Amino acid sequence: xxxxxxxxxxxxxxxxxxxxxxxxxxxxxxxxxxxxxxxxxxxxxxxxxxxxxxxxxxxxxxxxxxxxxxxxxxxxxxxxxxxxxxxxxxxxxxxxxxxxxxxxxxxxxxxxxxxxxxxxxxxxxxxxxxxxxxxxxxxxxxxxxxxxxxxxxxxxxxxxxxxxxxxxxxxxxxxxxxxxxxx
Amino acid sequence: xxxxxxxxxxxxxxxxxxxxxxxxxxxxxxxxxxxxxxxxxxxxxxxxxxxxxxxxxxxxxxxxxxxxxxxxxxxxxxxxxxxxxxxxxxxxxxxxxxxxxxxxxxxxxxxxxxxxxxxxxxxxxxxxxxxxxxxxxxxxxxxxxxxxxxxxxxxxxxxxxxxxxxxxxxxxxxxxxxxxxxx
DNA sequence: GTCTATAAAAAGATAGAC
DNA sequence: GTCTATCTTTTTATAGAC
Numbered sequence: 001x002x003x004x005x006x007x008x009x010x011x012x013x014x015x016x017x018x019x020x021x022x023x024x025x026x027x028x029x030x031x032x033x034x035x036x037x038x039x040x041x042x043x044x045x046x047x048x049x050x051x052x053x054x055x056x057x058x059x060x061x062x063x064x065x066x067x068x069x070x071x072x073x074x075x076x077x078x079x080x081x082x083x084x085x086x087x088x089x090x091x092x093x094x095x096x097x098x099x100x101x102x103x104x105x106x107x108x109x110x111x112x113x114x115x116x117x118x119x120x121x122x123x124x125x126x127x128x129x130x131x132x133x134x135x136x137x138x139x140x141x142x143x144x145x146x147x148x149x150x151x152x153x154x155x156x157x158x159x160x161x162x163x164x165x166x167x168x169x170x171x172x173x174x175x176x177x178x179x180x181x182x183x
Numbered sequence: 184x185x186x187x188x189x190x191x192x193x194x195x196x197x198x199x200x201x202x203x204x205x206x207x208x209x210x211x212x213x214x215x216x217x218x219x220x221x222x223x224x225x226x227x228x229x230x231x232x233x234x235x236x237x238x239x240x241x242x243x244x245x246x247x248x249x250x251x252x253x254x255x256x257x258x259x260x261x262x263x264x265x266x267x268x269x270x271x272x273x274x275x276x277x278x279x280x281x282x283x284x285x286x287x288x289x290x291x292x293x294x295x296x297x298x299x300x301x302x303x304x305x306x307x308x309x310x311x312x313x314x315x316x317x318x319x320x321x322x323x324x325x326x327x328x329x330x331x332x333x334x335x336x337x338x339x340x341x342x343x344x345x346x347x348x349x350x351x352x353x354x355x356x357x358x359x360x361x362x363x364x365x366x
Numbered sequence: 367g368t369c370t371a372t373a374a375a376a377a378g379a380t381a382g383a384c
Numbered sequence: 385g386t387c388t389a390t391c392t393t394t395t396t397a398t399a400g401a402c
Binding site for chain 2: 171
């Protein structure tokens with residue numbers, strides 16, 4: 001069993017319960033490992049576990065959402081629709097939280113904070129790039145990328161707080177058209 | 184010194200760091216009390232502290248935001264503009280988080296979860312009521328109330344993650360017009 | 367109403383055997 | 385690579401004096 005084997009379990013734990021909410025006992029139970037065994041895979045302890053998990057989530061996002069979004073072929077509306085489809089999968093149609101959002105409310109620690117910020121920046125820039133290619137002004141494209149992330153994160157937060165995934169689904173449905181308004 | 188004296192300090196702690204992130208040692212330091220003294224004011228311990236803090240925040244919101252929003256006099260645009268002005272004050276123009284948002288990512292506990300959900304529902308319903316009075320269809324008004332909360336919470340999350348309050352300020356600026364679209 | 371002192375439990379982490 | 389056992393620190397909470 002390698003380190004990568006257990007990252008999906010860690011991902012699920014951390015995105016649901018956050019850094020403070022997850023204990024090594026939780027992780028041991030979820031992975032089926034003893035607490036001591038976790039230190040074999042992650043010598044840096046809980047800090048290394050959460051950073052590795054953010055890397056795992058970032059890789060998934062990069063491969064399945066951002067790289068397709070940066071492709072040159074295809075209409076921008078279709079690229080954005082593809083993005084929404086993948087996000088719907090990632091967040092299980094609004095029933096699962098985003099680890100970046102969860103970690104935003106975690107403890108104030110520079111490495112964690114930077115990793116989250118970096119993930120959001122790359123996401124925003126990938127959307128902005130797609131809009132710029134479609135002829136949108138650079139400043140407006142960046143604003144719309146930020147608007148998209150606000151809409152996604154806000155809808156996931158409300159969906160979680162209200163025990164109802166529909167707000168997320170509604171937001172995702174109108175997102176492509178909203179981003180392309182005026183093109 | 185009464186219990187109410189210390190609620191502002193607790194409010195600031197909990198909205199910044201969440202339930203798990205705040206220890207009794209933190210609270211003791213912030214209030215200037217000894218740990219044991221906290222149990223005089225809050226015999227139920229940390230649980231009672233956070234619930235009392237949510238009540239304190241809910242009272243502020245009710246008095247300063249929701250009641251003015253329910254008033255009959257005045258144009259709906261102006262009522263919503265007033266709401267945004269108060270929210271800008273509450274969140275220090277995007278530099279401070281919303282305790283409801285922070286608590287949404289806290290531990291899964293029924294009483295906390297219910298208190299947060301209830302606060303969001305009342306907020307959404309107050310906005311929807313103002314729109315209904317202005318002639319908006321009931322179902323659409325509720326959607327727009329949800330949209331408003333998603334925009335507020337999403338922008339506060341992004342503002343916090345990116346160390347930049349401007350996304351929140353931008354969202355608040357266009358919110359009244361957005362909610363009144365088509366009236 | 368606040369304090370010192372202390373308990374009891376849970377947390378993160380390590381040593382060393384297999 | 386995984387385990388049992390143990391250690392250290394932190395956390396929540398209580399007892400009882402002033």
